[in-house]
Amino acid sequence: xxxxxxxxxxxxxxxxxxxxxxxxxxRTVAVYSEADRNSLHVRFADEAICIGPPRSAxxxxxxxxxxxxxxxxxxxxxxxxxxxxxxNANFAEVCRASNIKFIGPPPEVTRLMGEKEKAxxxxxxxxxxxxxxxxxxxxxxxxxxxxxxxxGYPVILKASAGGGGRGMRVIRSKDxxxxxxxxxxxxxxxxxxxxxxxxxxxxxxxxxxxxxxxADQHGNVMSLGERECSIQRRHQKLIExxxxxxxxxxxxxxxxxxxRRCLEQIGYxxxxxxxxxxxxxxxxxxxxxxxxxxxxxxxxxxxxGLDLVKAQLRIAADEKLSDIVTEPVTIRGHAIECRxxxxxxxxxxxxxGRISVFNVPGGNGVRVDTAQYAxxxxxxxxxxxxxxxxxxxKDRSEAMARMQRSLEMFVVEGIxxxxxxxxxxxxxxxxxxxxxxxxxxxxxxxREKARLxxxxx
Numbered sequence: 245x246x247x248x249x250x251x252x253x254x255x256x257x258x259x260x261x262x263x264x265x266x267x268x269x270x271r272t273v274a275v276y277s278e279a280d281r282n283s284l285h286v287r288f289a290d291e292a293i294c295i296g297p298p299r300s301a302x303x304x305x306x307x308x309x310x311x312x313x314x315x316x317x318x319x320x321x322x323x324x325x326x327x328x329x330x331x332n333a334n335f336a337e338v339c340r341a342s343n344i345k346f347i348g349p350p351p352e353v354t355r356l357m358g359e360k361e362k363a364x365x366x367x368x369x370x371x372x373x374x375x376x377x378x379x380x381x382x383x384x385x386x387x388x389x390x391x392x393x394x395x396g397y398p399v400i401l402k403a404s405a406g407g408g409g410r411g412m413r414v415i416r417s418k419d420x421x422x423x424x425x426x427x428x429x430x431x432x433x434x435x436x437x438x439x440x441x442x443x444x445x446x447x448x449x450x451x452x453x454x455x456x457x458x459a460d461q462h463g464n465v466m467s468l469g470e471r472e473c474s475i476q477r478r479h480q481k482l483i484e485x486x487x488x489x490x491x492x493x494x495x496x497x498x499x500x501x502x503x504r505r506c507l508e509q510i511g512y513x514x515x516x517x518x519x520x521x522x523x524x525x526x527x528x529x530x531x532x533x534x535x536x537x538x539x540x541x542x543x544x545x546x547x548x549g550l551d552l553v554k555a556q557l558r559i560a561a562d563e564k565l566s567d568i569v570t571e572p573v574t575i576r577g578h579a580i581e582c583r584x585x586x587x588x589x590x591x592x593x594x595x596x597g598r599i600s601v602f603n604v605p606g607g608n609g610v611r612v613d614t615a616q617y618a619x620x621x622x623x624x625x626x627x628x629x630x631x632x633x634x635x636x637x638k639d640r641s642e643a644m645a646r647m648q649r650s651l652e653m654f655v656v657e658g659i660x661x662x663x664x665x666x667x668x669x670x671x672x673x674x675x676x677x678x679x680x681x682x683x684x685x686x687x688x689x690x691r692e693k694a695r696l697x698x699x700x701x
Contacts, residue, residue: 245268245557246560247270248317248320249270249322252322252323253330254280254283255630256613256629256631256632259288259615264556264557268558273314273319274291274293275293276295276303277625278297278303279625283615284620295313311342315344321345322339322345322347327627330535331354331358332354334351348514350513354535356510357510364442367530371502373529374529374530375530376396376445377395380442393418395443397418398416398445401413401424401428403436403438405436406436409479411429411439413428444531447524448683449683451474451522452522453470453473453490453528454471454517457503457507457517460564460565461559462564464564465512466504466565467496467504468544469486469487469575470486473540474681474684482582482685485543486543486546487578499520515555516533517533519533541553542634546579546636547575577639578640578642579636581633586622586660589663598621599620599621604631605633612634613632644676648667652667
């Protein structure tokens with residue numbers, strides 16, 4: 245096992261990794277920007293090193309600063325968390341060259357899965373179902389028109405190096421294509437430094453379902469079931485739950501076998517997530533792979549009883565999956581996670597500032613992952629996520645009731661948060677009945693607007 249690990253991240257995920265390391269007897273090193281000097285991940289790490297000014301580009305994303313801190317602290321490994329450098333294959337290569345273990349997949353695999361079209365072709369080769377679409381990067385508007393004609397409208401253009409909804413455009417007719425192709429290409433180039441696009445058939449009302457996997461360094465791969473992530477706003481997830489209401493045991497087993505075969509072929513290692521869209525007929529299609537721990541990993545932990553971050557550390561230390569997961573994985577009960585963001589719940593504008601009151605809920609089946617506290621400060625430089633509220637119940641009904649009372653008892657004052665929005669979602673009849681897809685939030689806001697104006701839904 246590792247002697248000392250540096251956490252190349254901040255906020256709740258940095259604190260989450262510190263907790264796992266402490267339980268495994270591993271010393272930890274936190275890195276922080278000047279804006280995070282008083283953060284809890286700094287307080288609870290065994291050592292802490294300032295790596296630069298508040299802006300991420302000059303601190304958390306500055307590879308030389310992170311590697312220098314790792315060398316000064318004489319660490320064995322680096323855990324990247326999620327976001328920031330977690331899917332940066334170049335960073336993983338620098339770690340390798342510096343003789344520091346990167347807690348994640350090999351850089352070659354990260355690079356393959358990070359180029360969305362290459363990942364799509366790798367999945368197709370392994371017989372993982374993919375949406376009809378282009379083969380390779382689309383080079384021109386003319387080629388895009390030919391593919392759209394072949395696939396059939398509506399289609400969606402996606403950035404090959406993309407994520408978070410950037411570089412994506414839905415095209416419903418050939419007249420729309422030229423302008424939207426240029427817009428997607430420009431946005432992708434500005435966001436990712438890579439304007440390459442590919443095309444897929446567009447599903448009008450999909451559900452977003454993802455499968456959690458673990459893979460050791462000895463060629464063993466394990467699927468841990470699915471999470472439902474359809475409640476989104478502008479391609480950003482708001483609520484996640486496990487298991488999905490749309491996936492039965494047979495489908496879970498079949499998709500798991502297919503995923504295992506694919507990841508064995510590409511030599512995947514450590515934790516990862518395979519993301520799918522489900523069409524109106526209940527068929528799953530691969531869209532991308534995240535080669536890291538996910539924000540929503542706690543819902544899988546709640547229904548399986550596994551500690552995924554500990555598993556990451558143990559896999560990176562060359563342990564076999566059979567020694568980490570010693571019993572068959574079963575899905576027990578139902579778990580739901582709400583992302584609590586420092587945002588205005590109506591305008592969705594960031595709400596940085598000092599927290600005057602911070603009371604987290606507790607009780608049976610309730611978990612809160614956060615690095616915030618009363619009198620803590622939410623800086624304006626980073627992602628707005630300040631806490632994850634996760635509940636577990638014997639079934640979805642109990643989990644929803646537990647989440648509703650937990651949201652009522654989660655008190656944050658001094659800044660705006662999305663807690664009131666989550667409360668309204670959990671009171672919504674369609675959500676409670678499980679009648680949702682990735683367009684749910686659009687309909688939800690329309691219903692709210694209609695009620696406020698006195699018009700029928």
